[in-house]
Amino acid sequence: MAVERVDPELVEFDVRTDEMLINMGPQHPSTHGVLRLVLRTDGEVVSSVVPHIGYLHRCAEKIGENVSPRQWIPYTDRMDYLAGMNMNLGWAMTVEKLMGLEVSEKTRHVRVMVCELNRIASHLVAAGTYGLDLGSFTPFLYCFREREKILNLFEAVCGARLTYSYIVPGGLIADLPPGWLEACERCLSELEAVVPELHAVLTSNEIFIRRTAGVGVLSPEMAIDYGCSGPVLRGSGVKWDLRRDGQPSVAGMYEDYRFEVIAQAGGSYPRDQEYPPVPPAAVLGDCWHRFYVRMLEVVQSIGLVRQAMEKYRRSADAVSEPIKITQKLPRGEAYLETEAPKGQMGFLVIGDGTAIPWRVRARSSSFCNLSVLPEISRGCLLADIPAILGSLDIVLGEIDR
Amino acid sequence: MRERMIAEYLTTRYGLPGWLAYGGVALVQCLILLGIMMFAAALFTWMERKVAGRIQDRLGPTRVGGRFGWLQSVADGIKLLAKEDLIPKEADAVLFRLAPYISFCAAFCVYLVLPFSNGWVAQHLNVGVFFIVAVAGLEVFGVILGGYSSGSKWSLYGAMREAAQVVSYEVPLGLCVVIPVMVAGTLDLVAIGNMQRGWGVNWLVFHNPFLFITFFIYALCTVASTNRAPFDLAEAESELVAGFLTEYSGFRWSVFFMAEYGSMYAMSGLGSILFLGGWHGPIPVAEMLGLTYANHAVLGWLGDLLGACNFLFKAFLGVASMMWLRWTLPRLRIDQVMTTCLKYCVPLAAAMFVGTMLWTYALPGGLLPRSTPMGAVAEAPPWTAPRAARGE
Numbered sequence: 001m002a003v004e005r006v007d008p009e010l011v012e013f014d015v016r017t018d019e020m021l022i023n024m025g026p027q028h029p030s031t032h033g034v035l036r037l038v039l040r041t042d043g044e045v046v047s048s049v050v051p052h053i054g055y056l057h058r059c060a061e062k063i064g065e066n067v068s069p070r071q072w073i074p075y076t077d078r079m080d081y082l083a084g085m086n087m088n089l090g091w092a093m094t095v096e097k098l099m100g101l102e103v104s105e106k107t108r109h110v111r112v113m114v115c116e117l118n119r120i121a122s123h124l125v126a127a128g129t130y131g132l133d134l135g136s137f138t139p140f141l142y143c144f145r146e147r148e149k150i151l152n153l154f155e156a157v158c159g160a161r162l163t164y165s166y167i168v169p170g171g172l173i174a175d176l177p178p179g180w181l182e183a184c185e186r187c188l189s190e191l192e193a194v195v196p197e198l199h200a201v202l203t204s205n206e207i208f209i210r211r212t213a214g215v216g217v218l219s220p221e222m223a224i225d226y227g228c229s230g231p232v233l234r235g236s237g238v239k240w241d242l243r244r245d246g247q248p249s250v251a252g253m254y255e256d257y258r259f260e261v262i263a264q265a266g267g268s269y270p271r272d273q274e275y276p277p278v279p280p281a282a283v284l285g286d287c288w289h290r291f292y293v294r295m296l297e298v299v300q301s302i303g304l305v306r307q308a309m310e311k312y313r314r315s316a317d318a319v320s321e322p323i324k325i326t327q328k329l330p331r332g333e334a335y336l337e338t339e340a341p342k343g344q345m346g347f348l349v350i351g352d353g354t355a356i357p358w359r360v361r362a363r364s365s366s367f368c369n370l371s372v373l374p375e376i377s378r379g380c381l382l383a384d385i386p387a388i389l390g391s392l393d394i395v396l397g398e399i400d401r
Numbered sequence: 402m403r404e405r406m407i408a409e410y411l412t413t414r415y416g417l418p419g420w421l422a423y424g425g426v427a428l429v430q431c432l433i434l435l436g437i438m439m440f441a442a443a444l445f446t447w448m449e450r451k452v453a454g455r456i457q458d459r460l461g462p463t464r465v466g467g468r469f470g471w472l473q474s475v476a477d478g479i480k481l482l483a484k485e486d487l488i489p490k491e492a493d494a495v496l497f498r499l500a501p502y503i504s505f506c507a508a509f510c511v512y513l514v515l516p517f518s519n520g521w522v523a524q525h526l527n528v529g530v531f532f533i534v535a536v537a538g539l540e541v542f543g544v545i546l547g548g549y550s551s552g553s554k555w556s557l558y559g560a561m562r563e564a565a566q567v568v569s570y571e572v573p574l575g576l577c578v579v580i581p582v583m584v585a586g587t588l589d590l591v592a593i594g595n596m597q598r599g600w601g602v603n604w605l606v607f608h609n610p611f612l613f614i615t616f617f618i619y620a621l622c623t624v625a626s627t628n629r630a631p632f633d634l635a636e637a638e639s640e641l642v643a644g645f646l647t648e649y650s651g652f653r654w655s656v657f658f659m660a661e662y663g664s665m666y667a668m669s670g671l672g673s674i675l676f677l678g679g680w681h682g683p684i685p686v687a688e689m690l691g692l693t694y695a696n697h698a699v700l701g702w703l704g705d706l707l708g709a710c711n712f713l714f715k716a717f718l719g720v721a722s723m724m725w726l727r728w729t730l731p732r733l734r735i736d737q738v739m740t741t742c743l744k745y746c747v748p749l750a751a752a753m754f755v756g757t758m759l760w761t762y763a764l765p766g767g768l769l770p771r772s773t774p775m776g777a778v779a780e781a782p783p784w785t786a787p788r789a790a791r792g793e
Contacts, residue, residue, distance in 0.1 A: 020554060022554050022555075028642060029638055029639055030639040030640070044558075044735055044736075132639060134639070134731040134732060135630060135631065135638075135639055135730075135731050135732025136729075136731035136732070137453075137457070137728060138456055138457045138728050141458065141459060142457070142458065201729065202731075205730070205731065207631060207730055207732075207733055208731050210734070210737055211731060211732075211733070211734060211737075381734060381735065382640060382735075383634075383637070383640045383732075383735060384734070385640070386639050386640055
């Protein structure tokens with residue numbers, strides 16, 4: 001049964017109990033890092049949520065204005081630490097845009113491969129921790145087990161399991177090691193077998209549907225107004241994906257790839273394989289849809305990695321060499337947004353003719369996605385707060401930078 | 402009976418004063434039960450870890466801790482005892498200390514009247530079922546006190562949820578308990594268990610379709626009233642940090658923990674007596690082998706021992722399925738928990754009550770013909786007798 005979401009003002013006047021101000025976080029198991037939410041609650045009903053951020057601020061942008069673009073790559077790893085490859089890619093492509101560099105075909109396909117793998121890994125963490133937020137511990141471990149396999153692949157590529165620094169301005173630090181593609185294919189086929197399991201324990205689980213369907217509904221208009229992006233935006237039914245709609249260099253990266261933007265438009269999701277059906281209780285833009293979009297993107301990314309592997313095998317050129325650490329940047333400004341797993345990750349770089357950028361800024365998708373939380377969780381129950389927050393899939397490293 | 406015999410033997414043979422003999426015997430009984438409960442808690446911690454490890458495909462719990470991981474439970478115990486005993490400054494120290502023991506006592510008292518086999522019971526009460534339902538409900542007081550006295554908002558939330566949830570689930574649970582009692586015509590747990598002697602079809606769960614459904618409602622309510630996932634709202638770690646347990650650490654925490662496992666086992670045991678034949682297995686092995694008091698006292702005792710194993714195994718299965726549920730399902734929301742209780746469980750249990758009432762009026766013998774083990778003379782339970790013979 002869906003709880004009637006009453007106006008908070010009404011709650012205050014109807015049920016004359018004392019309101020309680022309660023701090024959720026920064027040391028709370030389900031705030032996904034050091035986020036602090038100040039909840040105003042009336043019994044179990046939450047009348048207002050105020051997020052407080054900044055506990056993980058590490059001055060990353062300022063550091064970026066004191067080191068050269070290649071030296072800043074490790075700092076981008078630590079923004080969305082669950083998708084280091086995508087963070088590297090965003091920064092690398094921004095610098096390439098400023099410098100007017102082109103990368104080789106082979107480099108492009110490797111980038112697609114590792115970025116899509118990292119998208120899978122990030123979405124697996126999102127799905128697993130979402131189960132955890134709803135009190136189901138087991139899917140978390142299933143997801144992490146699969147993620148480990150992807151991390152093993154990354155370890156073979158660049159020696160790191162979390163902070164890769166693999167994609168750098170100009171190219172890649174190394175080509176794929178021998179035998180990697182076979183290992184990758186094995187990992188993908190194992191992963192494909194696990195996705196139905198996750199659908200069984202989460203997506204189509206009756207309790208899961210009851211906990212998420214119709215909860216935290218984000219209308220498409222509101223999503224656009226707040227600058228939401230990624231699965232949060234697509235979960236509201238907006239067909240917008242920078243891999244298709246981005247700037248020429250971003251969309252160009254995927255130009256010869258076959259994929260559809262996963263969002264419900266015209267009443268249905270793109271169906272290229274079997275997915276569990278959308279339950280009747282689900283409302284477009286609710287937690288269930290956001291979760292569903294992520295699960296579908298996992299399968300889609302598996303296909304994209306396969307395509308990239310095929311293209312990589314066929315491409316004859318070598319991977320591009322990265323720029324030198326002391327490489328001078330041209331005068332000018334470049335801003336580029338890429339489609340990271342959590343949404344649009346934007347980087348701004350302004351060069352002044354030296355090797356060190358004059359200005360570096362980052363635009364975080366999680367920041368915008370988090371900003372809708374007070375809106376969509378007004379009047380919900382206390383137990384819905386982790387459910388809504390988990391469905392937004394934020395990473396505090398990216399919000400605070 | 403046996404304890405009275407022993408006590409009388411002590412007074413007559415050694416001239417002990419009556420209060421000492423009886424008190425001593427009672428103390429020994431309590432210690433045995435306490436031992437069983439402690440052992441059960443340790444065993445279930447181990448089992449929980451193993452079950453979770455297998456379900457979740459984890460490497461740690463399926464590998465470490467000596468042979469079969471038995472050392473892990475020992476290490477757990479030592480760790481809990483060695484932990485700092487923290488009482489928050491804001492807490493009401495007296496109530497905070499008192500709370501775990503109230504929960505524990507409530508869970509423990511259930512064992513006083515819970516028969517483990519035919520007549521193997523610390524205190525044979527003729528209102529045993531009533532006593533268990535009454536005492537098991539007291540566990541919630543410890544939780545409420547603990548949450549209230551912790552001086553933490555999260556604990557308070559946990560306590561309030563527990564109060565709302567457990568108190569409301571006592572209603573359908575009580576209804577479910579009454580139904581088999583109504584069929585058996587007694588509140589005496591030993592008598593109810595003995596009535597289900599014979600083949601598995603004699604179990605009350607197979608007595609009629611209503612009782613069969615009642616069993617599942619009972620199982621659901623048991624999970625809810627013992628605060629296990631998916632109804633573990635009082636400690637809901639992703640919402641309330643740890644609910645009423647937030648401020649507890651070390652020994653006091655482990656006492657709450659033992660109370661939880663103790664009551665899980667007790668409620669499973671109660672269910673197995675009320676529905677699943679208690680200490681009678683699906684195949685009456687003991688009677689087929691002639692392990693009855695009619696043949697020899699020792700043989701009869703062996704038969705009872707076999708029955709105790711039967712009973713423990715059934716209760717064990719109940720706990721195992723609770724663990725299975727816990728590691729499979731997400732948690733319900735508080736309003737959904739209350740909906741399940743008030744909108745589904747209570748009316749359904751009430752309907753089953755009426756259904757069983759009509760059934761026992763029309764077909765007192767039950768659904769299936771009562772089967773007796775080969776060669777053994779089973780005394781007919783009261784519900785199979787013609788109405789006239791029952792003096793109605």
